[in-house]
Amino acid sequence: MERPLNRIVTLDEFIMRSQKEHSAATGELTGLLRDIGVAAKIVNREVNKAGLVNILGVDGAQNLSGDIVQKLDIYANDKLIECLQNSGECAGIASEEMQDILPFKPVVGKHPKYVVLFDPLDGSSNIDVNVSVGTIFSIFRRKSDETGPCNLEDFLQKGTEQVAAGYVLYGTSTILVYTTGEGVNGFTLDPSIGEFCLSHRDIKIPDRGIYYSVNQGYYLKFDLEMRRFIDQCSDMNLGLRYIGTMVSDIHRTLFSGGIFLYPNTRKYPNGKLRLLYECNPMSFIVEQAGGKAINTGLDRIMEINPEELHQRATIVAGSPDMVGEMIDFVRKYSAVSSV
Numbered sequence: 001m002e003r004p005l006n007r008i009v010t011l012d013e014f015i016m017r018s019q020k021e022h023s024a025a026t027g028e029l030t031g032l033l034r035d036i037g038v039a040a041k042i043v044n045r046e047v048n049k050a051g052l053v054n055i056l057g058v059d060g061a062q063n064l065s066g067d068i069v070q071k072l073d074i075y076a077n078d079k080l081i082e083c084l085q086n087s088g089e090c091a092g093i094a095s096e097e098m099q100d101i102l103p104f105k106p107v108v109g110k111h112p113k114y115v116v117l118f119d120p121l122d123g124s125s126n127i128d129v130n131v132s133v134g135t136i137f138s139i140f141r142r143k144s145d146e147t148g149p150c151n152l153e154d155f156l157q158k159g160t161e162q163v164a165a166g167y168v169l170y171g172t173s174t175i176l177v178y179t180t181g182e183g184v185n186g187f188t189l190d191p192s193i194g195e196f197c198l199s200h201r202d203i204k205i206p207d208r209g210i211y212y213s214v215n216q217g218y219y220l221k222f223d224l225e226m227r228r229f230i231d232q233c234s235d236m237n238l239g240l241r242y243i244g245t246m247v248s249d250i251h252r253t254l255f256s257g258g259i260f261l262y263p264n265t266r267k268y269p270n271g272k273l274r275l276l277y278e279c280n281p282m283s284f285i286v287e288q289a290g291g292k293a294i295n296t297g298l299d300r301i302m303e304i305n306p307e308e309l310h311q312r313a314t315i316v317a318g319s320p321d322m323v324g325e326m327i328d329f330v331r332k333y334s335a336v337s338s339v
């Protein structure tokens, strides 16, 4: 893509310019990304008011304008649905907050090609204490006929089939980071103009970093090889950073380098994080930035065949050298312990 002019490039302008570089593009994906950008701005406004909940009303109460106050994750879920449904570019959605897929009613004259999966508010346990949260999304081209409703098969695709994925981090500033498989770009929300502006072009993850990121509180609940690997991280004088919001932990890892792990525990024998809503989209971003993302069985996350919507996966993602070292460590450890 050509270099940006020496001026502000908004998310809308950037995705329109990217679309023009693909002569076969119909604008539908562009439309979807824009819809997600709009939903993110609405959610951002609400997240910023989260601390006022006792003044504005708690979940279920009526606020001063007479609206029923919703939990923020449900609010985010509803806004994403509304924004994606209105344009008619999306055949249906699946959300971490909903049991089943939601096929959208057809819009006259539209035959949408894509379905979207999302975690509307990742890290929601952090909201009440003013710690950053995020939204994660993943877009697939549907497999079913475009003239009819979408079906489950459209959503149960391997991560390698994603046409786009990204996240929004509602942090000290709000940033939207996405990929369509041609690198990763980040857009910071300028609240004074209400636009996401290109701030981080062609993000590349450092080969290594100085942090490891894992819920060390579960140390005794991890498998032995994972405990030994974590010991090695500590022996190497890596610092421990763990926010407890995957979006934030991966975002830091993307920019500073490092390794993020959510292994299996006794409570979550297959890991806690969701393959379709969290692991796949974040892995697409990490890989597009030059990193690696695997599960603790050393399979590439994006090659896992999903069997159900809310399937969980273990994950190890981050700087290529550090994930590479984890792979070597686990292989060596298994070879020695099987003797």
Ligand code: AHM
Residues within 6 Å of the ligand: 096, 119, 121, 122, 123, 124, 125, 215, 244, 245, 246, 247, 249, 262, 272, 273
């Ligand atoms: P959520 O989507 O319900 O918020 O849960 C997912 C979150 C991730 O953001 C984070 O990495 C993980 O749960 C933290 O879990 P834990 O508190 O077990 O470390």
Ligand code: MG
Residues within 6 Å of the ligand: 096, 119, 121, 122, 123, 246, 278
């Ligand atoms: Mg989540």
